[in-house]
Structures are given as structure tokens and as C-alpha cells.
Amino acid sequence: MKNITAKPETLRSARAAGTLQLPAECVTLLRERRTEKGDALEIARAAAMLGAKRTWELLPLCHPLPLANVRVDYRLEDAGRVHIEVEVEVIAATGVEMEALTAVAIAALTLYDMLKPHAGTALQISEIRLLEKRGGKSEYRRAAQRALSAAVIVLSDTVAAGGAQDQAGAAVRARLAEAGIEVRGYEILPDDPEKLGARLKHWLALHVDLLLTVGGTGVGARDRTVETVTPFIELALPGIVETARAYGQRRMPYAMLSRAVAGLAGGTLLFTLPGSTRGALESLEATLPGLMHVFEALDGTTHGRGGHGNT
Numbered sequence: 001m002k003n004i005t006a007k008p009e010t011l012r013s014a015r016a017a018g019t020l021q022l023p024a025e026c027v028t029l030l031r032e033r034r035t036e037k038g039d040a041l042e043i044a045r046a047a048a049m050l051g052a053k054r055t056w057e058l059l060p061l062c063h064p065l066p067l068a069n070v071r072v073d074y075r076l077e078d079a080g081r082v083h084i085e086v087e088v089e090v091i092a093a094t095g096v097e098m099e100a101l102t103a104v105a106i107a108a109l110t111l112y113d114m115l116k117p118h119a120g121t122a123l124q125i126s127e128i129r130l131l132e133k134r135g136g137k138s139e140y141r142r143a144a145q146r147a148l149s150a151a152v153i154v155l156s157d158t159v160a161a162g163g164a165q166d167q168a169g170a171a172v173r174a175r176l177a178e179a180g181i182e183v184r185g186y187e188i189l190p191d192d193p194e195k196l197g198a199r200l201k202h203w204l205a206l207h208v209d210l211l212l213t214v215g216g217t218g219v220g221a222r223d224r225t226v227e228t229v230t231p232f233i234e235l236a237l238p239g240i241v242e243t244a245r246a247y248g249q250r251r252m253p254y255a256m257l258s259r260a261v262a263g264l265a266g267g268t269l270l271f272t273l274p275g276s277t278r279g280a281l282e283s284l285e286a287t288l289p290g291l292m293h294v295f296e297a298l299d300g301t302t303h304g305r306g307g308h309g310n311t
Contacts, residue, residue, distance in 0.1 A: 001060075001061050009091055010092075010289075012090055013096065014100040015132045016086050016131060017084060017104060019126050020108050020124070020126075022119055024078060035117075038114070040115065044106075045072040047109075051107070070086065084111075087100065095135065101130060147182065149182045151203040151208045153185075153189060154213075154215055155190070156190070160188050167277045168279075179292075184206070184208060214273045218258065219257055233262075233263035237262045237264065240262035244282070248286070260283070269295075
């Protein structure tokens with residue numbers, strides 16, 4: 001089973017379809033709800049919903065999902081075809097295409113079973129396929145769509161003094177590179193507001209797109225990153241930090257202590273990340289789609305799910 005603990009939850013949907021070919025007289029039986037075993041269309045609808053909900057029990061590598069909606073529609077053709085379409089929605093860390101496909105298959109099999117007394121072997125299931133899936137990385141981009149530059153500043157007295165190796169900053173650099181973002185600067189500083197302020201001015205003058213700090217967002221006596229970064233922010237974007245904190249809180253309780261901030265200074269997006277490797281990476285994973293959307297908005301090339309204008 002694939003580990004999805006690092007994936008953020010989004011609204012996801014999938015539509016699938018299939019066809020049952022049958023004698024023309026069986027179409028009349030379906031329309032009039034008088035097959036020998038009962039109302040075949042409604043029983044198949046209920047079976048499809050159950051199939052979608054229990055896909056994880058039928059397919060070994062599927063995850064159990066709290067489905068929010070399962071919709072089953074039919075289109076009957078007099079020539080002898082029943083078209084089945086299923087849409088499934090969920091707010092989760094993985095998609096629901098297998099649930100939609102399973103629901104179509106179960107609906108078709110249920111109709112087959114209920115029409116056997118009338119059609120025998122003249123029934124045929126075909127064309128089960130995925131029509132569309134939305135949400136997750138297929139829609140909310142986690143990689144740069146144009147050339148973006150970044151600078152990463154690590155704040156740690158211990159690392160700056162040579163008492164430990166930087167791991168969090170290195171992990172952030174690697175994740176940014178994976179997202180197609182050029183890391184133009186990588187620095188390690190002690191927890192010194194004056195030195196940090198000078199380097200922030202330097203990178204802002206160079207107009208990097210993304211300026212990340214790593215460390216100094218907690219409650220320690222030397223944690224002054226937030227106080228140093230905040231005056232540079234011209235347009236606060238508190239939702240970025242709220243998202244990161246909520247994501248982290250579901251994975252470990254200390255995320256509540258983060259005092260991180262995010263916002264724009266001109267065309268540069270400032271974001272203060274936690275000093276732990278796990279916390280820094282989780283904050284990035286949770287917010288990368290939103291960070292990418294910021295630059296699309298600045299460029300005037302925004303896109304959204306179904307025209308949602310939530311920004």
C-alpha cells in the first residue's frame with residue numbers, strides 16, 4: 001500500500017462510465033421497473049454506492065476513504081444499451097478513480113444479474129472507463145510553471161558554530177529543486193536578527209521569487225526570525241501559515257507552537273519555515289500548490305477548479 005501520509009488532503013472527484021448491451025425488450029422492462037427480481041435500476045444504484053464505499057476491501061492496495069458523494073446516472077437507449085455513469089467525491093489525500101470504476105462495474109453486474117431471467121446470455125458489459133478525475137496533483141500544481149528563483153536562509157546557532165550539520169535547509173533546497181525552482185542562495189546564520197535582516201535586504205534587492213527562512217519560529221529565547229521577517233512583509237498571506245500549521249498539527253502536536261508568517265514584499269514571497277527537517281518539509285508539502293498559485297496570480301495566469309475564485 002502506498003504511503004500517503006505526506007500528501008495534503010484536497011477535494012477530489014472522479015467520473016467513470018460503462019455500458020450494458022441487452023435486448024431491446026429489456027430496456028422496456030427497466031423503464032417500467034418490472035424485471036422479475038424488482039426495480040433493477042434502483043437496486044443497481046444502491047449496489048454501485050456500496051461498491052464505491054467498499055472498494056478498499058475488494059482491491060488490496062486501495063485506501064479506505066470517507067466518501068462524501070456517490071452519484072449514479074443512467075441513459076437508456078431503445079436500440080438496446082444502458083449507459084452507466086458514476087461520479088464520486090471525497091476530501092482526502094488520494095484520488096477516487098478506482099471507487100468510481102468499481103461502482104460502474106458493480107452497477108453493470110447487478111443489472112446483468114437482474115436481467116438474466118429475461119435475456120440469458122444476450123447481455124454484455126463493455127467500455128468501463130475513467131472519464132475524468134480532478135483534485136490532487138493532477139489539478140493543483142506542485143511544480144513551477146515558469147522559471148522561479150529562491151533563496152534559503154537557515155537560522156541556527158548550533159549549525160552556524162559548526163556543532164551540527166544542517167539537514168532541514170538541505171532538505172528544503174532539494175524539495176525546491178524537485179519542484180523546478182532554482183535555489184540561487186543558501187546560507188546558514190546564527191539566530192541573530194541583525195544579520196538576518198541584512199541578508200533579507202540583500203535577497204529582496206536581487207528580486208528572488210521565493211525567500212525562505214528555516215528555523216527560529218518557535219518559543220525559544222533566541223527564536224526571533226518571525227520578529228525580523230514581519231516588518232519586510234507588505235501584504236500578509238496568513239492562509240499559507242494556517243494551512244501549514246493545520247497540516248502539521250494532524251501529524252504531531254508541536255505544530256501548534258509555530259509562529260510562522262508569510263507574505264509578499266514586492267514580487268517576493270517570504271515564508272518562515274520551522275527548523276526541524278520534518279516540520280520544514282511538511283510545511284512545504286502542505287503549501288506548495290498555494291505557493292505556485294501566488295506566482296500565477298502575480299503573473300495574471302491564474303487557474304482554478306471549476307472557476308473557483310477563492311483567492
